[in-house]
Amino acid sequence: xxxxxxxxxxxxxxxxxxxxxxxxxxxxxxxxxxxxxxxxxxxxxxxxxxxxxxxxxxxxxxxxxxxxxxxxxxxxxxxxxxxxxxxxxxxxxxxxxxxxxxxxxxxxxxxxxxxxxxxxxxxxxxxxxxxxxxxxxxxxxxxxxxxxxxxxxxxxxxxxxxxxxxxxxxxxxxxxxxxxxxxxxxxxxxxxxxxxxxxxxxxxxxxxxxxxxxxxxxxxxxxxxxxxxxxxxxxxxxxxxxxxxxxxxxxxxxxxxxxxxxxxxxxxxxxxxxxxxxxxxxxxxxxxxxxxxxxxxxxxxxxxxxxxxxxxxxxxxxxxxxxxxxxxxxxxxxxxxxxxxxxxxxxxxxxxxxxxxxxxxxxxxxxxxxxxxxxxxxxxxxxxxxxxxxxxxxxxxxxxxxxxxxxxxxxxxxxxxxxxxxxxxxxxxxxxxxxxxxxxxxxxxxxxxxxxxxxxxxxxxxxxxxxxxxxxxxxxxxxxxxxxxxxxxxxxxxxxxxxxxxxxxxxxxxxxxxxxxxxxxxxxxxxxxxxxxx
Numbered sequence: 023x024x025x026x027x028x029x030x031x032x033x034x035x036x037x038x039x040x041x042x043x044x045x046x047x048x049x050x051x052x053x054x055x056x057x058x059x060x061x062x063x064x065x066x067x068x069x070x071x072x073x074x075x076x077x078x079x080x081x082x083x084x085x086x087x088x089x090x091x092x093x094x095x096x097x098x099x100x101x102x103x104x105x106x107x108x109x110x111x112x113x114x115x116x117x118x119x120x121x122x123x124x125x126x127x128x129x130x131x132x133x134x135x136x137x138x139x140x141x142x143x144x145x146x147x148x149x150x151x152x153x154x155x156x157x158x159x160x161x162x163x164x165x166x167x168x169x170x171x172x173x174x175x176x177x178x179x180x181x182x183x184x185x186x187x188x189x190x191x192x193x194x195x196x197x198x199x200x201x202x203x204x205x206x207x208x209x210x211x212x213x214x215x216x217x218x219x220x221x222x223x224x225x226x227x228x229x230x231x232x233x234x235x236x237x238x239x240x241x242x243x244x245x246x247x248x249x250x251x252x253x254x255x256x257x258x259x260x261x262x263x264x265x266x267x268x269x270x271x272x273x274x275x276x277x278x279x280x281x282x283x284x285x286x287x288x289x290x291x292x293x294x295x296x297x298x299x300x301x302x303x304x305x306x307x308x309x310x311x312x313x314x315x316x317x318x319x320x321x322x323x324x325x326x327x328x329x330x331x332x333x334x335x336x337x338x339x340x341x342x343x344x345x346x347x348x349x350x351x352x353x354x355x356x357x358x359x360x361x362x363x364x365x366x367x368x369x370x371x372x373x374x375x376x377x378x379x380x381x382x383x384x385x386x387x388x389x390x391x392x393x394x395x396x397x398x399x400x401x402x403x404x405x406x407x408x409x410x411x412x413x414x415x416x417x418x419x420x421x422x423x424x425x426x427x428x429x430x431x432x433x434x435x436x437x438x439x440x441x442x443x444x445x446x447x448x449x450x451x452x453x454x455x456x457x458x459x460x461x462x463x464x465x466x467x468x469x470x471x472x473x474x475x476x477x478x479x480x481x482x483x484x485x486x487x488x489x490x491x492x493x494x495x496x497x498x499x500x501x502x503x504x505x506x507x508x509x510x511x512x513x514x515x516x517x518x519x520x521x522x523x524x525x526x527x528x529x530x531x532x533x534x535x536x537x538x539x540x541x542x543x544x545x546x547x548x549x550x551x552x553x554x555x556x
Contacts, residue, residue, distance in 0.1 A: 026054035027249050030067050030079035033060040033493070034193050035269050035509050036126065036213060040080035042283035044239065044253065050287065051252030059279070060504045061414060061495040063166045064089050066405075070414045070495070071116065071242060077249070078241035082126060083107060084233035086118060086240060088172040101234045115243050119250065122237040123258040124265050126213045128167065129232070130225045136206060137223040144226040148207075149181045161188040162196045162205030172232065174209070180231045192507050213262055215270035237265075259290055273509045276339070343502070343517035352518075355497035356525065359488045362420050364481045367427030371480075372473070374428070375435025376461065389436065392428040400426075400490045408494060419491035426487055427480035434476025438469030471541050478533035485526040489518065499525070 027048055031041030041057050048055035058076060061067055068090055070076045087093050087102060091110050102110075108117045130145060140155060142148050148156075167173040168190050178185065191199060196208040197216045210217060210224065217224060237260070239253060260268075264286075271282045371392075378388040400422065407418035442465050450460040466473075492500030502518030505511075 024054060024246075026056050027078070027245070028076045029055055029057045030061050030070060030076035030495075031057065031059050032064070032067060032079070033062060033504060033508055034211075035215075035272050036211065036265065037080055038279045038505065038508060039268050039272060039282055040122070040237070042279045043256070043286060044078070044080065046280070046283050046287055047256060048249060048252050051248075053246075053249050053252050055249075058415075058495045059501065060492065060508060062493055064170075066408065066414060066494060069408060071240065072114065073412050073414070074242070075414050075495075077245055078239050080122075080237060081118070081240035082235035082237055083118070084127070084172060084235040086111070086238075087233065089170055092171065094171075101236075104238070112243070116240060117243050118238045118240050120239045120253050120257050122239075122256060122260045124213060124260055124262045125234050125236050126211050126262075126265065127227075127232045127235045128172070129210050129212055129227065130207060131200075131210045131217060131222040132207055132225065133200060133203075134221050134223045137225075142225065143223070144228040145177070145181050145183075145231070146228050148225060149183050153184065156183075156185060159185070159206045160204070161185060161207040162191045162199050163188055163209050164193045164196060165190040167209040177231055180229060194507050194509055213265040213269060215266055215273045218266070219270070219274055260286075273511075276511065276513075279505075340513045340516060343513055344520060346517070348501075349521065352497065352499050352501055353521065353525070356485070356488055356499050356522070359416070359419055359423055359491055359496060359498055360481060360484045360529070363423030363427050363484050363488075364477065366420075366424040367431045367480055368477060370424075371428045371431030371476075372435050375432045375473075376439065378432065378436045379439040385436070389433060392432045395425045396429045398425075400487060401493060404490070404494050415495045416497075418494055419488070419496035423484045423488060423491070427484055430476040430479040430483070431473075432476075434472050434479075435469070438472030438476075439465050441472065442468045471537060474533060474537050474540070478530060481529045481533065482526050485522060485529055489522055 029041050029045045029048075031037040038059055041059060045055045045057040061070060061076070061079075064081075064085055067076070067079050067081075071079065083101065083104075086107055087110075091107075093110070104118060104121065108119075111117055130148070132142065137143065140151060142151065151159075163174055168175075168187060174187065177183070188205075191205070191208075196205065197214075197220065199205045200208050200222070201220055210222070212224070216222075239256075241250075268282055268286060271277045271285070272279060374388055374392070378385045403422045403425070404418055407421050408414055411418055411421070446464055446468070447460060450464045455463065488496075488498050489500030489503055491498055492504045499518045499522045503515050506513070506515030506518065
């Protein structure tokens with residue numbers, strides 16, 4: 023059977039939806055396809071594409087030109103054509119194709135009331151505000167926008183914005199923070215459904231800083247011709263209004279990505295309606311999506327009141343999300359990451375702990391090194407391992423979790439051996455036992471309760487840490503958390519967090535049972551040093 027085409031997507035609603043549309047389009051044409059959702063930011067997706075981990079993903083022309091190709095274009099210059107972009111991409115073995123039909127540019131947005139009070143309708147007007155007013159504004163910008171070549175640093179220079187770099191926020195959380203008055207200025211995508219829902223004012227880019235971000239499919243040049251032919255009908259089929267409506271189905275109506283994509287493709291497959299019916303349909307959709315801020319606020323208040331009056335109303339949806347058909351797959355992926363990393367941790371950590379105990383000169387360097395590994399932020403470690411291994415997904419996540427498992431295992435192995443009384447070692451030598459025999463027959467059995475506590479601690483820690491692996495396409499229960507973050511859906515986040523917490527409790531109970539089976543009752547009752555675990 024032919025290898026399935028692997029579709030990637032970034033970690034925000036629109037990319038999830040487009041990735042699903044691409045996958046389902048391929049499958050309807052008889053081309054096997056899989057969708058690796060929410061793999062991360064532009065850099066991670068581009069690296070995955072170059073390494074052959076994915077075959078294509080939805081991207082935007084402005085991002086390709088400025089971020090991937092590193093080309094700076096004059097504001098007055100016409101946007102490059104698709105043919106020009108492909109000429110620049112050719113040496114990398116990539117190409118852009120299937121322009122989807124909409125431009126999703128970056129923009130800055132504020133609450134309408136604040137923008138009206140300050141008289142701000144453009145980025146230049148924002149820059150002209152008195153210093154005292156600017157100092158009171160609290161930006162809340164996304165991680166990627168803060169570091170992109172076409173992002174915040176270059177925008178500040180272009181407009182002379184005298185504002186400091188703010189703390190970074192996830193895209194979905196930025197809208198929530200703006201609605202709650204925790205920040206005053208955020209970066210948005212022009213097709214975001216939340217702009218209309220929250221009644222935000224999008225500031226005009228009056229100096230033309232942002233290029234066009236026309237949605238295309240960025241793919242490997244070696245993509246099979248059958249796959250490219252299957253995707254060709256998508257060209258020009260999604261305009262800005264349609265994309266906003268698709269995003270709204272996910273973010274406002276709470277529909278799953280796959281269902282939204284399926285509905286779009288089903289509608290697209292229907293015969294075109296008459297001109298009058300089409301105009302009526304467009305008017306109806308426009309009326310539905312262009313809701314006023316006052317109506318939205320009233321609806322939100324009513325929903326909040328209903329939820330407060332009947333908190334059980336939301337429970338059926340949460341339970342359905344937890345028990346969704348992907349639960350088994352995600353649990354297996356999560357367990358594979360945890361079990362694999364802990365087994366590797368035992369294979370490496372126990373010998374290191376023994377060496378640290380037996381050789382005093384090694385003790386401080388070994389314990390210091392594994393302690394230092396524990397301080398490295400998980401996303402930074404994953405990014406480093408992706409670059410080092412040249413791949414995304416399971417292997418970088420497994421190696422990262424293995425490194426995090428070392429500290430409790432090494433520390434508890436050394437501590438358990440150190441707690442063995444010297445008199446017992448002397449007795450073993452008096453009986454003629456060699457060093458290795460003493461270790462195997464006396465020291466390790468006595469240190470086993472402490473050692474097992476370290477392994478249990480590593481396993482429980484990794485159950486939680488493994489959720490971060492979803493950011494690089496490793497799967498697991500973190501997939502639900504990442505998807506929930508992308509659309510600011512608390513139920514979806516809980517659908518990943520609750521099974522992960524239950525899994526951690528199950529792992530802890532399993533190790534308690536294992537200790538009862540492996541450690542004699544008299545030894546379990548003996549106090550022993552446990553720096554990590556109980």
